[in-house]
Amino acid sequence: xxGIITYGVYIPRxxxxxxxxxxxxxxxxxxxxxxxxVFEKSVPxxxxxxxTIAVEAARNxxxxxxxxxEQIGAVYVGSESHPYAVKPTACTVGEAIGATPNMTAADYExxxxxxxxxxxxxxxxxxxxxxxxGLAIGSDVSQGAPSDALEYTAAAGGAAYIIGNDDPIATLxxxxxxxxxxxxxxxxxxxxxxxxxxxxxxxxGYFKHVKGASNLMLEQMKKTPKDYTYAVFHQPNAKFxxxxxxxxxxxxxxxxxxxxxxxxxxxxSGASPVGLAATLDIAKPGDxxxxxxxxxxxxxxxFDITVTDAILSDTFRRGAAPSVEKLLQNPIYLDYxxxxxxxxxxxxxx
Amino acid sequence: MSVARFWRKxxxxxxxxxxxxxxxxxxxxxxxxxxxxxxxxxxxVDHKFAGTGTIVTYTVIQTAPDQFASxxxxxxxIIKLDEGPQMTxxxxxxxxxxxxxxxxxxVFRKIATDGESGIIHYGTKFVPVE
Numbered sequence: 001x002x003g004i005i006t007y008g009v010y011i012p013r014x015x016x017x018x019x020x021x022x023x024x025x026x027x028x029x030x031x032x033x034x035x036x037x038v039f040e041k042s043v044p045x046x047x048x049x050x051x052t053i054a055v056e057a058a059r060n061x062x063x064x065x066x067x068x069x070e071q072i073g074a075v076y077v078g079s080e081s082h083p084y085a086v087k088p089t090a091c092t093v094g095e096a097i098g099a100t101p102n103m104t105a106a107d108y109e110x111x112x113x114x115x116x117x118x119x120x121x122x123x124x125x126x127x128x129x130x131x132x133x134g135l136a137i138g139s140d141v142s143q144g145a146p147s148d149a150l151e152y153t154a155a156a157g158g159a160a161y162i163i164g165n166d167d168p169i170a171t172l173x174x175x176x177x178x179x180x181x182x183x184x185x186x187x188x189x190x191x192x193x194x195x196x197x198x199x200x201x202x203x204x205g206y207f208k209h210v211k212g213a214s215n216l217m218l219e220q221m222k223k224t225p226k227d228y229t230y231a232v233f234h235q236p237n238a239k240f241x242x243x244x245x246x247x248x249x250x251x252x253x254x255x256x257x258x259x260x261x262x263x264x265x266x267x268x269s270g271a272s273p274v275g276l277a278a279t280l281d282i283a284k285p286g287d288x289x290x291x292x293x294x295x296x297x298x299x300x301x302x303f304d305i306t307v308t309d310a311i312l313s314d315t316f317r318r319g320a321a322p323s324v325e326k327l328l329q330n331p332i333y334l335d336y337x338x339x340x341x342x343x344x345x346x347x348x349x350x
Numbered sequence: 351m352s353v354a355r356f357w358r359k360x361x362x363x364x365x366x367x368x369x370x371x372x373x374x375x376x377x378x379x380x381x382x383x384x385x386x387x388x389x390x391x392x393x394x395v396d397h398k399f400a401g402t403g404t405i406v407t408y409t410v411i412q413t414a415p416d417q418f419a420s421x422x423x424x425x426x427x428i429i430k431l432d433e434g435p436q437m438t439x440x441x442x443x444x445x446x447x448x449x450x451x452x453x454x455x456x457v458f459r460k461i462a463t464d465g466e467s468g469i470i471h472y473g474t475k476f477v478p479v480e
Contacts, residue, residue, distance in 0.1 A: 045442065048461040051472065055458040068476045083470055092472060096458055098398075202445035330480075 002126045002159050005067065005133060005306070008060025008321050009277045011157040011264065011267035014043040015331040016339045018152050024336045025147045028340035032152055037238025041155040041265025044141045048156065050079040051089045053270075054158055055096040061135075062097060066300075067162060069098040071130030076121050078114025078138045078269040081159075093137065104131075106270050108269075110232055111185055113295025114138060115159065115269040120175050120301055122163035133164040138269035139278040145193035147343060153237055155265025157327075159273035163192035169311040170280065171288070173304040174221055178212030185296030197294070198296025201238070206300050210234065210244050213300035214292045218248075221304050225249040229287040232258035232275040234294035236266045243321050251292070257282050263328050276305075278324035283307040286316050330347070351464065356471050363473035366456060368435065370397035377433040401456030401474070403431040409447040419460040429454060429476060440475045453479040 017040045017168030019029030033039050044053070054077050077089040090105035106112065108121075115138015120135025139158030163172070177179040184205030188196035199206070210233060214305055218224065225231070233241035233249045238261050245255045258275035267274055272293035279289055289305040340346050363365040368379035372393040376385060379399060385392030408427035414420060425441040425448045441448055442457070454476035461473040 045459075046421070047442075048477070049460060049470075051470075052458050052460060055472075059458070087469075095360060096472075127413065 001168065001171045002086075002163065002165055002214065003171040004122050004280070004305075005059075005164040005166070005168055006061045006065035006316065007159060007277050007280060007281075007326060008057045008062070008064065008273055009157070009159045009324050010056035010060060010204065011274070011324070011327040012042050012048055012053070012332050013332050014045060014342060015040045016336070018044055020336055021152055025198045035081070035239070036152060037242070037262055037291075038153050038265060040331070041153055042157055042267070043339055044156040046342055048100070048141065048200065049083045050077075050081045050139045050141050050158070051083050051092045053141070054079070054089060054093050054137045054154065057137060057139060057158045058093055058097050058221050059108035059300040061160045061162055063321040065162070065299070067133065067316065070102065072097070072099040072133045072135050072162065074122055074134040075101050075103055076101060076108055076134070076136050078108040078118045079140050080109055080111055080114065080268055081141045081143060082123050083231050089139075093135070099135070100155050105315040110293035110299065111297050112266070112268045113269055113293040113299060115273045116291070116293035116301040117141075117295075118173075119158055119161055119163060119273075119303070120177070122161075123175060125170055126163050127166055128301070134162060136161045138271070138273040140268035140270050141195050141268065142268040143187075143228060148193070150194065150196065152265050153261075153266040155267050157267035157274055158270040159167055159262060159277045160275065167310050168306045169316050170305050171282070172187070173306055174217065175301060175303050176213060176220055176339065177299055177301045178209050178215045178216055180208075180209070180297035182296075182298035184298055187333040190213060201296065205296060206236070206240050206294050207244060207247075209298050209300040210292050211248065213302040214248050214290075217290070217292070217302035217304060224305070225254070225290070227288065228254060228268045228290040230257055230279045231255050232272060232279055232302070233292050234272050235259060235261035235275060236271070238262050260324055260328070272326060280311070281325065283311060284335070285309045285311060321325070351471065353469055355375055356469065362469075364432075364458070366399035366401055368397050368399055369394050377419075377431075377435055379431060379435040379437055397433070399431050399433055402479070403429040403454055403476070405441065405448065405450055405452045405454060406430050406436060407450055408441065408448050410448070415462070417462040417464060419462060425474070436453070440474055442477045447478070455479050
């Protein structure tokens, strides 16, 4: 059955605290942290971007399982911060893991849910026997305009999933999506920073679509939230996933392992995939995982997942690559000036 | 750097693809097409280096070329790869933490960009093994 063969995550070492960003803009940092449930966010190194993060996540996935990279027939990278406007990140990833040239590749963009859209594409290609393995990645060095609300959470990181049929560590039992044309967040061509509809991003955006896809999944699988061991929801902040989980009937314990946003921030296309990875890091055979991503614009992809015995077998080495928890440890904190340098927010002499 | 010059070296830059002489077992990076010891009896094949090694010596560059992704100061080291050859690369660490004999491993990073509109040169840099 189609499922996750292996997975890997990459998070840069650097962090900035929400309080430090608030200090610069004269805002109340502790109030903002409490409101968002986010205390710090990851920041890329000067020489890191969505492509380098995608490569490191994919290489971490390959460390966990012996797979011939040439058997990977499809590479899709979801991001809203692809380094090039025209030239695929997926080709760089394919080359850097040795999957080229006999593979198809493309970049995806759907705000924060391009990574889960990539997983869905790979599921289709694997189920139809078009490829043996498909590599789906969500990776971002997300942007937030200086002093904008997004600046407190827009983070960097990514996760990679190799999808296939042979002895998966977790079966992808079903996926479904809920999509509408909702302008809750956007970035026009040539613009450095995205804009958003403020509070409009809540009910008509996040909550409508996450609930739409989640209820569709529960209905189609004839399940209730109690049937799942864990649940992962897109996490632009800690408040939204906690509220939507509660509204849908999931408990705080179910979402706890995958709720990484308080120490990581919102990694956009990486957010739900990293949350799922943090859950897989501690999952046992037989555990069931509910996942629902969200991408502004707007849509949600839901997944019904069952962890198999393979996660503890000799063919899968969970400890061979760093867990999300390990990647969150030992951060290097930046002040706002160095953060601005890392994010390219300083205008240099041409 | 011209597009073709960067593109030609992608296997070496991304994946440390060098060569190995199957006759004497010597490894070469950058790749050699001819074994200087075995000469005509040498058999050269591609070899993907593991990407782990040790710092032989290093310097700290204070002023980086304009196109470099890291403006400096940064650590530039000669690294002895575990298979034998030595290569020059940046080490991603605080310059005061760099030490001769330090174990390092390769990571995928941006090396340089060809101005605002040119191509991005990705490749291998090294980080301390923790």
